[in-house]
Amino acid sequence: MVRVETKENSWSFEQIYDEYKTPIYNYVYHLVGDREQADDLTQDTFLKAFRALPKMDANLKLSAWLYRIATNTAYDALRRRKLIAWLPWQDLDHEPADVDSADPQEIYGTTEIVRAALRRMPQQYRAALLLYTQEGFSYSEIAHTLNIAESGVKMYLSRARQSFREQYRSLEQGGGAK
Amino acid sequence: MNCERVRDLLSAYLDDQLSAPERQSVTTHLASCADCRGILAEYHHFDALLSQLPRISPSPTLHTKIFTSPRYLKLEFELERGLQRPQVVAEITHNQDISFAILLLLIGFSTLLLLRHQRHHKHTQ
Ligand SMILES: [Zn+2]
Numbered sequence: 001m002v003r004v005e006t007k008e009n010s011w012s013f014e015q016i017y018d019e020y021k022t023p024i025y026n027y028v029y030h031l032v033g034d035r036e037q038a039d040d041l042t043q044d045t046f047l048k049a050f051r052a053l054p055k056m057d058a059n060l061k062l063s064a065w066l067y068r069i070a071t072n073t074a075y076d077a078l079r080r081r082k083l084i085a086w087l088p089w090q091d092l093d094h095e096p097a098d099v100d101s102a103d104p105q106e107i108y109g110t111t112e113i114v115r116a117a118l119r120r121m122p123q124q125y126r127a128a129l130l131l132y133t134q135e136g137f138s139y140s141e142i143a144h145t146l147n148i149a150e151s152g153v154k155m156y157l158s159r160a161r162q163s164f165r166e167q168y169r170s171l172e173q174g175g176g177a178k
Numbered sequence: 179m180n181c182e183r184v185r186d187l188l189s190a191y192l193d194d195q196l197s198a199p200e201r202q203s204v205t206t207h208l209a210s211c212a213d214c215r216g217i218l219a220e221y222h223h224f225d226a227l228l229s230q231l232p233r234i235s236p237s238p239t240l241h242t243k244i245f246t247s248p249r250y251l252k253l254e255f256e257l258e259r260g261l262q263r264p265q266v267v268a269e270i271t272h273n274q275d276i277s278f279a280i281l282l283l284l285i286g287f288s289t290l291l292l293l294r295h296q297r298h299h300k301h302t303q
Binding site for chain 1: 185186187188189190193195217220221224225227228229231232233234235236237240241243244245247249250253257
């Protein structure tokens with residue numbers, strides 16, 4: 001088993017994976033909204049982290065650092081996806097058209113509406129909202145993870161909540177409107 | 179403060195991230211505006227929904243996929259070889275120095291032998 005040692009810490013890759021696999025996978029999944037892609041991106045995140053870890057200094061905050069790698073990895077993938085989004089069937093950022101029909105509450109439970117609203121809101125605000133609500137990060141931890149100022153976090157969360165609310169309400173009321 | 183300004187501050191108000199005067203202005207506005215109060219209540223509700231969203235775990239095969247991937251095996255090989263640890267790298271260089279010295283000695287020795295052999299030939303001719 002490979003152990004990585006810095007001045008104050010000793011980690012094994014297996015331990016890191018076991019401890020963070022679910023939070024990181026769950027986070028990446030909610031950023032990209034696709035399980036298969038979340039698999040690939042989680043793998044990429046951990047492999048990038050394992051490779052960089054021996055070079056990191058002793059006071060590394062492992063958790064925030066892993067989320068930072070995961071965020072960058074997922075956003076890179078989302079940007080690539082946007083480049084090929086001119087193919088209508090690959091436009092995964094939007095829900096399929098059948099959401100328009102019937103009462104969405106009957107098709108979707110609250111959990112699905114929440115997930116759909118997350119997918120529909122602007123990508124750049126999604127991470128901040130997930131880190132705050134799902135991971136319980138503070139403003140300063142989010143700032144550190146997303147590499148932005150704390151005032152930026154305030155703005156991101158405000159925009160995130162406004163657009164999440166819009167998307168949630170439109171899904172609740174019939175789903176069609178963007 | 180008007181509704182538009184208040185709505186920009188509601189998120190930070192919910193998280194208690196406003197300065198005291200801003201906070202006071204928003205509180206005053208909320209006392210008389212049912213619409214903004216409604217939005218604040220929704221934000222609060224959405225935060226709860228998001229925090230209670232079921233966690234999704236990776237499939238157990240992801241572990242195998244990662245730890246048997248060529249990228250992982252390459253990294254493991256490098257780390258076990260100590261290619262990333264300075265003291266081991268120094269050891270390798272040290273070993274190379276010794277090998278080089280031995281090689282030089284061998285070349286020198288065989289040249290000497292060859293020369294003696296040639297001289298011996300000249301004598302016997
Ligand atoms: Zn108002």
